[in-house]
Amino acid sequence: MKKWRNLWCLLLSLAMALALVACSAGNGGGSTDQGQNQNNAANDGGETDGETFIFTDSTGREVELPRNIERVASAGPLANIMLYAVKPEVIVGWSSKPSESAQKYIDEQYWDLPEYGGFYGSSADFNREALMASAPDVIIDVGEWDEEYKADLDALQEQVGIPVILIEANIDQNPAAYRTLGELLGEEERAEELASYCEEVIAEAQEKAATIPEEDRVRVYYGQDDGLSTILSGTIHSQIYEPIGAEIVVDADNAQVQQGGGTVSMEQLLAWDPDVIMFVDGSIYDTVADDPTWSALTAIQNGSYYEIPTEPYNWLGRPPGPNRMIGVRWLGNLLYPDLYDYDIEQEVKDYFSLFYRYELSDEEVEGLLANSTLKAEAQRAG
Secondary structure, three states, X not given: OHHHXXXXXXXXXXXXXXXXXXXXXXXXXXXXXXXXXXHHHHHOOOOOOOOEEEEEOOOOOEEEEEOOOOOEEEOOHHHHHHHHHHOHHHEEEEOOOOOHHHHOOOOHHHOOOOEOOOOOOOOOOOXXXXXXXXXXXXXXXXXXXXXXXXXXXXXXXXXXXXXXXEEXXXXXXXXXXXXXXXXXXXXXXXXXXXXXXXHHHHHHHHHHHOOOOHHHOOEEEEEEOOOOEEOOOOOHHHOOHHHHOOEEOOOHHHOEEEOOEEEOOHHHHHXXXXXXXXXXXXXXXOOHHHOOOHHHOHHHHHOOEEEOOOOOOOOOOOOOOOHHHHHHXXXXXXXXXXXXXXXXXXXXXXXXXXXXXXXXXXXXXXXXXXXXXXXXXXXXXX
8 A cells, every 4th residue: 555655646746747847848938939929019019910010210209000001191202202112002192292293204093192281380281181081001201300390290190190100311311211111011122122222322422422632522502593592511402412522612601591491692602603503493594694693603604504303303302302312323423424434314214214113215314414414515525
């Protein structure tokens, strides 16, 4: 009897040991799994089914987003451009519709999407009803931000009950911005093409610009409207010039600063006497040569003034988005043709094909470059 009791105790002890091992395997070996599950829950915004996740936007705001984003409201012109390049079929509306000149390069099915107006602050044209009727999964904005703008994003999100995010995209941030959009929209391969192009353009320009001596750098003035409205150095609107080795002659100390730029006097412009003047489409480009005051400038006398291509958007900025990628190569080739020795006509075709899926004809390229590159080539030839 004693033997049976001892055997029973032994078997009981063995069973308990096995139970402890099993428990340890479920909890101890599973402690890593449990921690992983907790991390997944945090990443998924607490959703155990994985339908949402927490996204940290460029302002540092944590926003819960659907994992499968199918409907996006574009909150600004830069978002228009970048979303269209990555995945146009998700766009359900614009803050402002593409202009007539931009529509030429955008598929017709997107021309008449709802227009929401200004999303932030006290904008009187914000169409909340149109936004809600579009039923977007998320509102995406692209651009610069500050703390006030960050607060506007929170206020908009609370007002409409739709996730709102901002992706920062200064000229050197374009590659990362495209990759972020690709991850959000499930278009990583397409986004990588766009990001790689931007990286190549920026790196190549910086490498070439580093070889230009300070004294040989072209001094540029940018004229819009009446010619005396301009942009300032050291702002988002002048980011394209430094990477190619040029300088903007105007800064905040010698201009009447306004939102997004400034104004100068003719006397100041004559004193600077810039090497090259770039005019925006719709400004006074066509008449300056016949104006006695403007023709006193060396750049006007030499014909070193040009009109910036603006289709589908201004190649040097306004909006200051990825349209500046072709602007880098175009302006570099225009100002330093021996250094930036591109077949610029082909570069323009390649850019439009990649970013807009639009194949330019030779005649269309000539039209875009008529008052800049082709004008400069004719001057050098003759």
